[in-house]
Amino acid sequence: MSKRKAEDDAAPASAGQDSAAADTETAPGQRSGKKGKYRRDKPWDVDGIDHWKPVEYTEEQGKTNPLIEETSFSTLFPKYREHYLRQYWPQVTSTLKGHRVDCVLDLIEGSMTVRTTRKTWDPYIIIKARDFIKLLARSVPFLPATKVLEDEMACDVIKIGNVVTNKERFVKRRQRLIGQDGATLKAIELLTECYILVQGSTVSAIGKHKGIKQVRKVVLDCMNNVHPIYNIKSMMIKRELAQSDELKAESWDRFLPKFKRKNLKKKKVKIEAKKDKPLFPPAPMPSKIDLQLESGEYFLRKEEKAARQRKAKEEAQVKASAKKQEERQKVYEAPKEDAPKKKKKKGKESTAPRPDEFAAPAAPDVDVAALKKKLRKKAPSAAARSAAEYVLDSSASAPTKEKKKKKSSSKRE
Numbered sequence: 322m323s324k325r326k327a328e329d330d331a332a333p334a335s336a337g338q339d340s341a342a343a344d345t346e347t348a349p350g351q352r353s354g355k356k357g358k359y360r361r362d363k364p365w366d367v368d369g370i371d372h373w374k375p376v377e378y379t380e381e382q383g384k385t386n387p388l389i390e391e392t393s394f395s396t397l398f399p400k401y402r403e404h405y406l407r408q409y410w411p412q413v414t415s416t417l418k419g420h421r422v423d424c425v426l427d428l429i430e431g432s433m434t435v436r437t438t439r440k441t442w443d444p445y446i447i448i449k450a451r452d453f454i455k456l457l458a459r460s461v462p463f464l465p466a467t468k469v470l471e472d473e474m475a476c477d478v479i480k481i482g483n484v485v486t487n488k489e490r491f492v493k494r495r496q497r498l499i500g501q502d503g504a505t506l507k508a509i510e511l512l513t514e515c516y517i518l519v520q521g522s523t524v525s526a527i528g529k530h531k532g533i534k535q536v537r538k539v540v541l542d543c544m545n546n547v548h549p550i551y552n553i554k555s556m557m558i559k560r561e562l563a564q565s566d567e568l569k570a571e572s573w574d575r576f577l578p579k580f581k582r583k584n585l586k587k588k589k590v591k592i593e594a595k596k597d598k599p600l601f602p603p604a605p606m607p608s609k610i611d612l613q614l615e616s617g618e619y620f621l622r623k624e625e626k627a628a629r630q631r632k633a634k635e636e637a638q639v640k641a642s643a644k645k646q647e648e649r650q651k652v653y654e655a656p657k658e659d660a661p662k663k664k665k666k667k668g669k670e671s672t673a674p675r676p677d678e679f680a681a682p683a684a685p686d687v688d689v690a691a692l693k694k695k696l697r698k699k700a701p702s703a704a705a706r707s708a709a710e711y712v713l714d715s716s717a718s719a720p721t722k723e724k725k726k727k728k729s730s731s732k733r734e
Contacts (some may be wrong), residue, residue, distance in 0.1 A: 383442025393436035482522030
């Protein structure tokens, strides 16, 4: 019994060792390590396979494997789009009917709905139909939107509304994407081979997967303040390099342009110190009723109030009349005469009085005898005085005689 027990105990231990050894030995085509435990190489995944090539799926294959359940998608559309959709809805219905898909337009709710039918054989056509109505809701015309229903075509609705918060900046950058007369947008369409429509806060693109990827990069870079011309230039260079067989396997970094961002100096904004504001707001001004309550006028009767008002009016009239009387009396008051201005002497002189200014002047030493002799020489003689007096008397009496003659001649006339 003991031997059998020992053999039984040894058996599971040896089995565990064998399993551990099996785990350590990696299977052929399996990667080593914890993460590569279940990652085995796929024999069908070869470098030459084009993963973007659409898988052919015929109607006969679809009839053998029909759809089990109904699938439907609906999308809302804006009010301004209602008139266009009503006009083109018969064409939309006929287009989707060719792909065995049913569609409904609800004008009350403002929505479009697409759903599969029993005759639908393509499982992916409902996704295409969903994108089709989504593009119609985003103002894409009917004819470009029908391209999405093709196998190799896809679409992308890029949201640009949340990239820039400032409205004015958003409008300027969106206009930069369109360009003057739509020139920039047309250049992007030609290089990417996609149909692009800028509407509101979205950009709709229809084309192949590779082109849509490029469109998304250009649009988001433009909204992040990178001009589309830089991306257009690099796409043009890549297009030329792709045509040469020699450079297909090489790196294109040396050919692509490298643009550096310019750090423009911003104007320094002066931050003004905030004034110390009181913690509580100032008390409100008392109203008319508050003032009446303080004075006690609010509790008076109508007669008393009227008497008070009359008295206040009379007092105001008395004050006004007294003021007018004062203004009238001012007319009769003599104006104040200004004191005569003293002429200032030239030259700077000190205004302070000198110590000898008010003192009596000293008597000069004069020779009186010499002064008398001088005056006698200057004084005229008595004969000269009498001759001078005679001449003065004759000159004074001459004009009076002429005046009398003039008067007598005027009387005669």
